[in-house]
Structures are given as C-alpha cells and as structure tokens.
Amino acid sequence: MSSLNYKHLRYFWMVAKTGSIARAAEQLHLTPHSISGQLSEFADSLGVELFRRVGRKLELTDTGRRIVSYAEAIFNTGDELLELVRDQAFATTSYRVGCADSVSKLIAVDLVEPALRLKDPVKLICREGRLDSLIADLAVHRLDLVVADRPIPGHFSVRAYNHLLGESPMTAFCTEALAETFDQPFPACL
Structure with missing residues (x-):
C-alpha cells in the first residue's frame, strides 16, 4: 500500500x-x-x-x-x-478557552471578558473540564487558552506558557476526618 x-x-x-x-x-x-x-x-x-x-x-x-x-x-x-x-470566512477571530473545574466561573468570566471589548469582534468558545484534560486539548490545539488555579504540572510535556493573571483569596473548611481521606493536598484533591 x-x-x-x-x-x-x-x-x-x-x-x-x-x-x-x-x-x-x-x-x-x-x-x-x-x-x-x-x-x-x-x-x-x-x-x-x-x-x-x-x-x-x-x-x-x-x-x-x-x-x-x-x-x-x-x-x-x-x-x-x-x-x-467557515469562522475565518466571517472574519471573526475565535478563541477556544478551557476553564478548569476548580476555578470559580465568576473569576474566569472576569479574566476573559476584556477580549469581548476588543475593536475587532471575537468569538469565545468556552468549556469547563479537569485540568489534565484541558492541558491535553491545549497540546493538540483543540484549545487556545486554559484558565486554571495553578501552573501546568511538570509531568506534562506541553509547549505552553504560564502567566499569573490575578489572585483571589479563598478559604475552604472541612472536618479533620474528611481531610484525612484526601490523597492530595488542596486544591488538587478537588
């Protein structure tokens, strides 16, 4: 063949x-x-x-x-x-954004919303998912940007850049018995 x-x-x-x-x-x-x-x-x-x-x-x-x-x-x-x-034919730039399920959607909206105020029209296609899945999609160009609560973990071999876009105070509480059931520290245990 x-x-x-x-x-x-x-x-x-x-x-x-x-x-x-x-x-x-x-x-x-x-x-x-x-x-x-x-x-x-x-x-x-x-x-x-x-x-x-x-x-x-x-x-x-x-x-x-x-x-x-x-x-x-x-x-x-x-x-x-x-x-x-077809998207290019309509002269609208599309950005596919992945948002880690551990990130508050209110924060994610605040981070990507300025793109909607650009001079040229922009189409944002957003989806939520687990960080590892989103990074895999970023690696194969199914996503253009990932909004996450932490940098790309070292075990991923992805050509991408991490930028701190902001910080938000947050406190999480649980009982000691529940905390002992987690196999990873917060927020990775979510």
Whole structure:
C-alpha cells in the first residue's frame, strides 16, 4: 500500500456507520454496486478483511472496528477544519478557552471578558473540564487558552506558557476526618 485512498475510507466509514451498503449508497448518492466495488478495492489495498457476512448483514471485523475509530477521528478533524475555515470566512477571530473545574466561573468570566471589548469582534468558545484534560486539548490545539488555579504540572510535556493573571483569596473548611481521606493536598484533591 503506497498511500491511503481517503475516498475509499469515507465509503467504508459510511457503510460502517449506516450498517449497510444500500443505506450508505443512498446517503452518498451512489449505486450500491459502486460502493461494493470501492469497498473491495479498499480492503484489497489494505490487505485485510473489513467486514464479514452474517446472514444478510455485514459485521465489522476487529480490524474493521479499529479502522472505523481512525476514520471517525480523521473525518471529525476534517469537520473541525471546515468549521475553522467557515469562522475565518466571517472574519471573526475565535478563541477556544478551557476553564478548569476548580476555578470559580465568576473569576474566569472576569479574566476573559476584556477580549469581548476588543475593536475587532471575537468569538469565545468556552468549556469547563479537569485540568489534565484541558492541558491535553491545549497540546493538540483543540484549545487556545486554559484558565486554571495553578501552573501546568511538570509531568506534562506541553509547549505552553504560564502567566499569573490575578489572585483571589479563598478559604475552604472541612472536618479533620474528611481531610484525612484526601490523597492530595488542596486544591488538587478537588
């Protein structure tokens, strides 16, 4: 195999998603015969079986299931790219902001709100999550900025910069019995 035929991959993915060649052909506006031929070429080019027949149904092989998961990632990334290009077409800069679930949302709003007062319009796409998940998304460019209550932990190999944007006094109380159940100190135990 010299290179992957993405058209064949899309046809395979559609058959896997819809569960049948006929339904995939209908959605792709092609004949079932065309889809069937393309699937055979795709399987031959990879040198693997993608489906097995069980009665009149097609069932994915283990290899087929793995290829479907890659196809999902590939085509979802393609959809994200198209969304990015569409956003650019409207001349609005988009920033994807992750906010650690340990940060007060009132503080997070105060930190990102000045971006909405910029001369050129800005679209903020905010989501909340665990810091480790947000840093992973930052590393693969799914996020542009992460608002957190602490710097990036040393065990992450992410090319990013930490900047202190502000401080906020906060006090947390709990019983001694509860404090002893935590395996990490505050705020990491949250």
